[in-house]
Amino acid sequence: DAKTTQPNSMESNEEEPVHLPCNHSTISGTDYIHWYRQLPSQGPEYVIHGLTSNVNNRMASLAIAEDRKSSTLILHRATLRDAAVYYCIPTNYGGSQGNLIFGKGTKLSVKP
């Protein structure tokens, strides 16, 4: 499994964009980059995933570096509900185990 490096914590103001970085320099060519987040007192929830191209969905955007050694999760307008721990998880789609391996993630605080 690819190792990841994420900031321990970040702060944002409400309604401003947030860029959450992740380094995954040992990622393999077949690993997808998944992002999950965990709101307080809840289990993790899926946010977005991608392989090479940038991806958008209703929750966020994912920008993937050309060499795929890093990615950035973008929340376009942070709300108080976005305060959570964000996990970046490179993992092989359809891999032999198909498991999500979580690191410590980035704790995002959103100020009103």
Next chain:
Amino acid sequence: EAGVAQSPRYKIIEKRQSVAFWCNPISGHATLYWYQQILGQGPKLLIQFQNNGVVDDSQLPKDRFSAERLKGVDSTLKIQPAKLEDSAVYLCASSFIRGWNYGYTFGSGTRLTVV
């Protein structure tokens, strides 16, 4: 659709006692996972089921932890005897197909405190 159901929500036991957690996954999800999350850390996979068979239990402390998924639907995770270091949140997750890593749905977890 209904989410992943877990019970109880909280449990406090003394060390050396036994405890069991229950999980009902999303209907139709073949793959079920149990994770342990210690305070301040990310979830750690304990065991993965595909239908009613174990796919991966390499991180399960088998001397005290056991899990089963009879009939390939709901699942039970048991700890016997509990130790202080077992204090954690136990999360259950399910996915439609093994390998669909974007398709995990987690329950809210059971918070276990061992005193």
